[in-house]
Amino acid sequence: MKDNNFSEWYNEIIEKAEILDVRYPVKGLYIWLPYGLRIRNNIISIIKQILEAHGHEEVLFPLLIPENLLRKESEHIKGFEEQVYWVTKGGDKELNVKLALRPTSETAIYPIVALWIKSHKDLPLKIYQVVNVFRYETKHTRPLIRLREITTFKEAHTFHKSMEEAEEQVKEAIEIYKKFFDKLAIPYMINRRPDWDKFPGALYTIAFDTIFPDGRTLQIATIHNLGQNFSKPFDIKFEKIDGSFDHVYQTCYGISDRVVASVIAIHGDKDGLVLLPDISPYQIVIVPIIYKDSKKIVLENSMEIYKRLSKKYRVYIDLREDETPGSKFYYWEMKGIPLRIEIGPKDIKENVVTIFRRDTKERLKVENDSIEKFINDLFNDIYNNLRSKAWKRFEEKIVRIYSLNDIKSGCVNEINLCGKDSCGKYLEDKTGLRVLGEAIDKKEHGSCIVCKELTDKIYRIAKSY
RNA sequence: GGGGCCGUAGGGUAGCCUGGUGAUCCUGCCGGCUUGGGGUGCCGGUGACCCAGGUUCAAAUCCUGGCGGCCCCA
Missing domain, CATH: 3.30.110.30 (C-terminal domain of ProRS)
Structure with a gap:
């Protein structure tokens, strides 16, 4: 079904793996469920780490943007005009100044950064935030792909003293996203968008696109060189070494919920999610195989291994007694947990555990003493396998x-x-x-x-x- | 931007054309027994006609609008 009816597969996985509840009664708005949110948060923390390592600092700007600011850069507002949600009332009172729900935050951030930047010593400035943004989409909305509330909008904004430096920043941004998507094993191609499709207000836009199983491409990251297009209307000036003044040169770049959509769509298979150890809410699930006569010893053994592995990994032990092992297997495979450890009387007798890997569905017997070492190698294997499979399918398209x-x-x-x-x-x-x-x-x-x-x-x- | 299809328990569905029976079946969920190394089986229970208006003696069914979902074309 993943191959012949991707849409149906995708919607089903979103629901069954408990990523989102799609039943919220407003078009294009969805609820993150605990399991999905954990995946999302793990992904966010990866991009945060990379950004911080590249000298970006996290900030948090308000959701509401006054109309006059939103309209300052004329190309920008032209590009977003039709998609802006407006707050026009406070209680019963009409507001004197309409407030926009940010469709993106340039116009909220730049007037304030204009106050922060005084001299070349303040540059470069590299900030980012992870926020929700709102766009009144008229096209067909889809969970995580086309939203009216983009709940996970990571936007970085940088400020520089020269065009050369801004160009360098674009290159750094490309490297940042390469690292990020490589870590997620998501294949990509990098395209410079045609002029008619660039970010409104940008000099040019570079985009990362991936390919979905149905052959359609999905934009998963964009990088914009803004030049001085925003710094002039927002008057973001700095004093140069020679005492003269110039407007700063800017870039901005972002990713969104679509990254989560890609992780689901690209690695998942007919049995559900397939998660990388790095982003899976649990890396290992332990399923004790309980029989009446050996219940005690199996549980003791399982708990012991659970405690031992919990020191190094995110582990869940499934102790439900009203579910049979088979049904637990299907359940955790749907959820995409990378490794399952089965512990039953046979394993205990042989002093082994049975390890099942989600990506290849292989079952392996592993000596009790060498589980940790084995798992470390296996995690690498899983990553490499998923990555090379994904790139292979990508290149075939x-x-x-x-x-x-x-x-x-x-x-x-x-x-x-x-x-x-x-x-x-x-x-x-x-x-x-x-x-x-x-x-x-x-x-x-x-x-x-x-x-x-x-x-x-x-x-x-x-x-x- | 243009066209089409659809909305029935938590999920998936039958019924709608041709208005009238206790609204079908699967799954889930709850209780009990049983079973337990790939969805164990049986018994009992729970839960639904998107919203507003209209037509009619009577609306899940027909009409209008809204909200929501899906597909195709550009």
Whole structure:
């Protein structure tokens, strides 16, 4: 079902694995359930760690943005106008100044940062926050993919003394997201968005796209070079070494709930979630195999191993007596727990435990004394296996195309394109696919698939979410 | 942006076309016995017609609107 009806599979997993409750009576808003939230939080802490290691500091700005600030940068507001939720009343009273629920936080953050930055010594400044943002989506909403409340919006904002430094920051951001998605074993391609699809107000936008099992691409991270487009209207100035003043150069970059969607969609299989040890709420679940006559010894043994492993891992021991082992197996596989340890009378007699790995469904017998060592290796194995499988499937969905007639809709097409808007738009109209943008890591001589002009630019087009 | 389909217990469904029976079945949940190394079996119980209006003696069923879900095309 994952392969022939991805949507159905996805919705079912979200519900059965208890990621979200999708029954909230407002379109595009969902409830994080405890299990899903733990996965989300584990993922967030990974990106936080990486950002902090790269010198970013966490901040937290308000949700409401006064209308005049939201409108300061004209391209920006044009891009978001149709999607803004407004707060117009306080109780019964009409507000004098309408307040927007942030669709993103540039216009909330920048006027304040303008107060913080005085001199070149204050630069670079690198901050980030993890917040919710609201967008009145008119298109089909989907859990974690297209939301009206994006509950997990990690946005970083950086401020620099020169365009060169801002360009360097874009490169650092790319490295940050590479590390992040590598850690999650999510394959990606990096595309420079066409001008008509860049972030409103940006000089240019670079995006990470992954490919879902149904062949559609999903944007999972974006990086924007803002130049001085925001620092001028928001008047973010600094004094240079020579005493003159300039407006700062800025970048911003973000990820969202879509990262969680990718983790679910890319690693999951027909039996449910498949989680990496790093992000799984529990890394190991212990299922004692209880028979009447050996109940006591099995429980004692299981508890002992549970306590022992809990020192190093996140472990859950499933002591429910009204469920049979078989039903527990299915349950924890749906939940994606990387390892299951079965302990029964046979194991105890042989002084072993039975370890089952979720990713390959193999069962292994492991000597009692060497469990920890074995698990450490196994965790690495699981990561490597999931990562290489994911990249393999990803690459199978990318094709190199030389003629308009050969373009395929179920995968990512790599083509030569001159880069003119007119050729890109023509292509979108003609194929119904979307121009994801120019591959930043790939060049190849050829001629534009539309106008035949010589070019070495490779563009990617695909059906996207 | 355009078009189509749908809304019945916690989940999945039958019934709707052609209005009228105690609203079907599976699953889940609760209780009991049984079983326990891949969804153990049996018995008993629980729980639903999205909302508002309209048509009608009578609405899950027909009509209008709202809210919500899904699919296709651009």
